Amino acid sequence: MIDSTSARRWKQVHRLHGLLPLLPIVLFLGFWEFMVQVRGLAPIYLPAPSSIARYLFEMIADGSLAYHLGITFLRIMAGFVMAAVAGVFLGLMMGMSPLLARMVDPWIAALYPLPKISLIPLLIIWLGTGEAYKIVISAVTAFFPIVISTFAGIRQVDRGLIKAAKDLGATRRQIQLKVMLPAATPSIFAGLQLGMGVTIILVVAAEMIGGSGQGGMGYLLIHAGQIMETEKVFAGLLTLAVFGAVITKVQARIDRWIAPWISESH
Amino acid sequence: MDIEVDNLTQVWGGANGVCALDRFTHSFASNRFACILGPSGCGKSTLIQIIGGIESATSGEVRITDPADKERRRQPLGGCSLMMWQNLNLFPWRNVIDNVAFGLEMEGLSRAVRYARAKELLASVGLPKFENHYVHQLSGGMRQRVALARALIMQRPVLLMDEPFAALDAQTKIVMQEELARIFEQTRKTILFVTHAIDEAILLGDEVIVMTARPGRIKEVIPVNLPRPRSQELVNSPEFGRLYEHALRLIREEVLNAMRQQEAVDD
Numbered sequence: 173m174i175d176s177t178s179a180r181r182w183k184q185v186h187r188l189h190g191l192l193p194l195l196p197i198v199l200f201l202g203f204w205e206f207m208v209q210v211r212g213l214a215p216i217y218l219p220a221p222s223s224i225a226r227y228l229f230e231m232i233a234d235g236s237l238a239y240h241l242g243i244t245f246l247r248i249m250a251g252f253v254m255a256a257v258a259g260v261f262l263g264l265m266m267g268m269s270p271l272l273a274r275m276v277d278p279w280i281a282a283l284y285p286l287p288k289i290s291l292i293p294l295l296i297i298w299l300g301t302g303e304a305y306k307i308v309i310s311a312v313t314a315f316f317p318i319v320i321s322t323f324a325g326i327r328q329v330d331r332g333l334i335k336a337a338k339d340l341g342a343t344r345r346q347i348q349l350k351v352m353l354p355a356a357t358p359s360i361f362a363g364l365q366l367g368m369g370v371t372i373i374l375v376v377a378a379e380m381i382g383g384s385g386q387g388g389m390g391y392l393l394i395h396a397g398q399i400m401e402t403e404k405v406f407a408g409l410l411t412l413a414v415f416g417a418v419i420t421k422v423q424a425r426i427d428r429w430i431a432p433w434i435s436e437s438h
Numbered sequence: 439m440d441i442e443v444d445n446l447t448q449v450w451g452g453a454n455g456v457c458a459l460d461r462f463t464h465s466f467a468s469n470r471f472a473c474i475l476g477p478s479g480c481g482k483s484t485l486i487q488i489i490g491g492i493e494s495a496t497s498g499e500v501r502i503t504d505p506a507d508k509e510r511r512r513q514p515l516g517g518c519s520l521m522m523w524q525n526l527n528l529f530p531w532r533n534v535i536d537n538v539a540f541g542l543e544m545e546g547l548s549r550a551v552r553y554a555r556a557k558e559l560l561a562s563v564g565l566p567k568f569e570n571h572y573v574h575q576l577s578g579g580m581r582q583r584v585a586l587a588r589a590l591i592m593q594r595p596v597l598l599m600d601e602p603f604a605a606l607d608a609q610t611k612i613v614m615q616e617e618l619a620r621i622f623e624q625t626r627k628t629i630l631f632v633t634h635a636i637d638e639a640i641l642l643g644d645e646v647i648v649m650t651a652r653p654g655r656i657k658e659v660i661p662v663n664l665p666r667p668r669s670q671e672l673v674n675s676p677e678f679g680r681l682y683e684h685a686l687r688l689i690r691e692e693v694l695n696a697m698r699q700q701e702a703v704d705d
Contacts, residue, residue: 335492336527339520340541340592350543354531433530433572 219403227403228410236392241411244375244389247303251310252371256364258311259318263363266319267326267356268348280320288313288374292381301382310374314367321366325359326352358434361427368423372416389415439502439518439595439628441466441489446498448484458484460653461498468505469626473633473643475685477696481654482632483524486598489630491516502596519596524604526585528573534560535569538587559587564617579610583617590621599631603638612670615641619668636685640678641668648688651696657688 201221207213208220215223231237266273292309299305329352337351379390389412396404427434443466448459458481466472474482487493489500491514502513520541528537536543538559539552560566563583573581582602589597603611619642622629633639639646646660662681664672672678 330527332523332525332527333529336521336523337529337540337544339490339492339516340544340588342540342544346544350540351529354529357531431531433574 216400216402219406224403224406224410227401228407231404231407237407237411240387240389240392240408241415243387244379245415247306247375247379247388248310248368248371250303250307251375252314252368254307254311255314255318255367255371259315259363259367260322260360263319263322263360264326264353264356266323267352273323280316284316284320288370289377292378296382302386305382306375306378306388309378310371313374314371317366317370318360318363321363322356322360325356325363328359329355357431361431361434365420365423365427368419372412372419376412439513440468440505441596441628441630442499442501442503443485443489444499444501446485446488446500447496448481448488448493449496457653459488459495460655462654462656464647464656464659466628466630468628470644471622471629471631471642473631473639473646474649475633475636475639475646475689476649476654476657477651477689477693478634479652479696480649480692481652482649483600485654486521486600486630486632489515489596490519490521490598492521504595518594519598520589520592520594522585522589522597522599522602524600524602526581526602528581528585528588530573533570533572534565534576534584537573537584538591540588541592555591556587559591560584563587563590563621577610578606579614582606582610582614586618586621590625594627596628596630599629601632601634604634611638616669618642619666623667636682636689637673640664640681640685641670641672646681646685648685649692651692651699657692660685 205221208215208218228237262276266276288309291312292305295305295309299308333351333355334347337347342350375388376390376393379386379388380394389408393405393408396402396408443462443464446459446462447457449455449457458479460481462481462485474485476482484493488495489502500515502515502518503510504513529540532540535553535556538556542552542555557566557569560569560583563586565580565583565587568576568580573584576584585602603614606614615638622642631639631642640662643662646662648657648660649655650657660681664675664677
């Protein structure tokens with residue numbers, strides 16, 4: 173039997189355990205602040221956390237952060253949705269049709285290893301430096317991991333499940349829709365997560381290169397850097413880090429919601 | 439359904455391939471429980487997959503006919519049988535009731551009809567409260583029951599079982615064997631049950647077909663005339679002991695043969 177005082181103590185210990193990951197962060201920020209204040213480093217090179225925080229709050233207060241982040245978010249979603257629809261569709265088609273897979277495979281093999289960022293000059297020639305170029309470059313980049321994972325997912329479906337479905341009277345079409353597609357879902361989600369990661373990278377990079385005067389986190393960063401507003405650069409980086417973490421978490425939540433059997437079955 | 443297997447041969451991998459099954463000939467009688475016993479790799483799984491229309495044989499023939507049909511018309515392979523797989527092959531993304539109702543869903547029956555039938559089946563295999571669980575949330579024995587219900591719901595006259603209880607712990611296995619014996623005694627399906635456990639074969643079967651090491655041929659057919667309904671207590675009867683000893687002697691020879699073959703391959 174555990175009496176109530178010791179139970180309470182255990183609860184407190186437990187709560188402290190939850191806070192434990194914060195400890196190194198607090199120590200790190202304290203050390204940083206201390207070094208900047210004591211050693212008198214120029215804020216142009218390394219601003220103190222306190223002044224970064226001040227800039228961050230200012231950017232939140234005047235709405236500029238929300239504006240730039242919102243623009244970047246919309247571009248990411250546009251690029252990601254295009255890549256997801258096209259990539260999953262083509263991946264499924266390739267998985268179901270060996271003929272199509274053999275025709276498409278050389279294209280993917282040639283284009284996948286190409287650094288997509290090297291397409292930026294060409295895309296600017298074709299599309300200008302507006303929205304189209306930023307969305308297309310991110311969509312093209314995200315497309316490849318998505319199509320490859322989807323195709324692999326379909327190809328790796330357990331033959332036993334297909335045989336079992338056939339034995340239970342499933343037609344070819346039913347096997348595709350009710351066995352192959354759900355069995356490939358974990359792989360498709362893995363591809364979508366990879367795709368989302370590169371979409372974020374490419375949108376921010378594209379905003380840095382062609383985005384003068386058009387907003388977005390990439391524009392904010394490059395602009396602040398050019399006028400040596402290092403606090404703003406740090407504030408922008410921090411925002412992007414948190415933004416990326418939130419997107420990853422939300423995606424994992426959606427995965428668990430759509431496919432609850434995955435996380436626990438391994 | 440009467441199942442006549444005539445000179446069935448299966449060679450994997452072309453002309454110089456491995457002969458899994460060699461001129462297997464046997465008549466499985468309607469409404470009887472036949473156990474196919476043999477060392478690993480003797481082609482027993484191949485045999486029932488061919489009978490179930492899942493694999494096609496290199497040569498030979500399988501004829502399935504309804505004894506009530508005067509004209510003895512042949513039934514299409516796979517059309518009157520259902521397989522319960524060694525690794526069950528349950529669908530991990532479907533909950534229990536949707537796994538059980540899969541076959542009915544493929545037939546296009548409405549959800550209400552499917553679920554009503556599936557619930558009946560789940561109750562009859564002793565798993566009434568787990569409809570909404572996913573496969574990974576169930577114990578080994580419960581998964582077996584789901585797989586059994588998924589097969590039985592199709593109401594096919596022939597049930598093919600490929601070592602379904604091999605992975606179970608000893609106690610769960612006993613319970614599942616008794617459950618299967620009870621279901622057989624109630625439904626009187628024609629059951630072909632592949633196993634490598636001698637006691638299981640004798641306990642469940644009306645006949646035990648002992649197979650040779652690869653290539654699989656029939657070594658001996660042992661009739662089992664133990665009374666039904668059967669339960670685990672039979673194991674202590676002298677008749678069971680006599681059958682066990684006989685089967686053990688046959689199997690031991692074949693397992694030694696199989697090991698010698700394996701050594702020859704390794705050398």
